[in-house]
Amino acid sequence: MSRAGTGAAALVAAGLVLSTPPARAAGQRLDLAAGLTTTYDTNLLQYSDSQLELFESGRRPDRFSLETLDDLVAAPDLALTWQLDSGRGRRHVLRARGSAALHDKNGTADYRSLSLSWREFFRGRRRISLGLYAVPHYYLRQLLAEDVVPLYPGLSRERRAEFALDIASASFRQRAWRELELELGYRLERRRYNREFRERDSFTHEGELLAGIARQRGSLEARLLYRASVARAADGDEAPGVNDDPDLGYRGPGGGLGGRIDLAALGPLRAGADLDLDLESRRFGSTRPFDTYHFGRRDLLLAVETGLRIQLHRASARAFWHYESNDAHLGTRAPLSGDAGSYRQHQVGLALDVSASVWRSPAAPDHGTEE
Secondary structure, eight states: OOHHHHHHHHHHHHHHHHTOOOTTOOEEEEEEEEEEEEEEESSTTOOOHHHHHHHHHTSOGGGOOOSOSSEEEEEEEEEEEEEEEEETTEEEEEEEEEEEEEESSOGGGOEEEEEEEEEEEETTTEEEEEEEEEEEEEEEEEEEOTTOOOSSTTOOOEEEEEEEEEEEEEEEEEEEETTEEEEEEEEEEEEEEOGGGGGGOEEEEEEEEEEEEEETTEEEEEEEEEEEEEEOOOOSOOOTTOOOSOOOOEEEEEEEEEEEEEEEEETTEEEEEEEEEEEEEEEEOOOOTTOTTTTTOEEEEEEEEEEEEEEETTEEEEEEEEEEEEEEEOOTTOOOOSSOOSEEEEEEEEEEEEEEEEEEOTTOOSSOOOO
């Protein structure tokens, strides 16, 4: 069994052991949720302007594995949630979810994911959350494989770069004052690349502090975070005292604001809007002057998303627009590269979700599973 599978099994076991119902438990339920998100993406692999121009020119087809730069992406997902309500604010929630991203014209970028989460709710609006997330194969883009020796002179050394992504997360949420709640979270990301790009393997640590206010008609949340990524920066074939591999490690702060508001209600039909803003700074830590694409590099990432949602009982539809940009400040000697740099990306889409109770005990509450 893989490490991700072992961790998922351990999380399930812990959830079942610690969530054993007391004698006077109020009830339990099993819910099934299904969703489908359809998105039009203008810059599928987040290419820079120079890379977009090179793709359109057709001069270097070996650097790309796409049919088109934009695409329509369908993302179905299915989730099963078990909830035990022990009364007096004490609840246990275990959730398993599987999802996929399926591209209309660029099947090479398809991927699947699996996640597992466990939440414990206590009196006083306290909450502990644990989560695991895994993507076995995620296609990044075509990159130059420095150590590849072509069979014949003149053949391309561009190779498919993909990685397996595993994420473990934990958080604690507590009411601080009246409607104000604080949450402290940590997540660990591990990326493992295919054999041509082992030097890009990395562990990324992220700490986050959230402050949120939730009222009957809306909510507001502020986030502060700090990310530190430590890259392997070596592929194992270096001569003693010599390392010619790039170092993709970085660190830096970030933050964001998010808001939700109910716009109108007509019986069970409700309409609402949401807005999220995120900003993050990254300073790369490469100390290798030959690593011109990362030495002295600084990035500034901006993401904006807004949406309109209509909900009827346990079914909802949300139309959204997402904009993301990255400004990469590279050294003057940085050559044109296949690596990710500055880019602009727009996405528009529609998300449809529905959930239903598969089973519930006679004493189970009527409200749905709280996310």
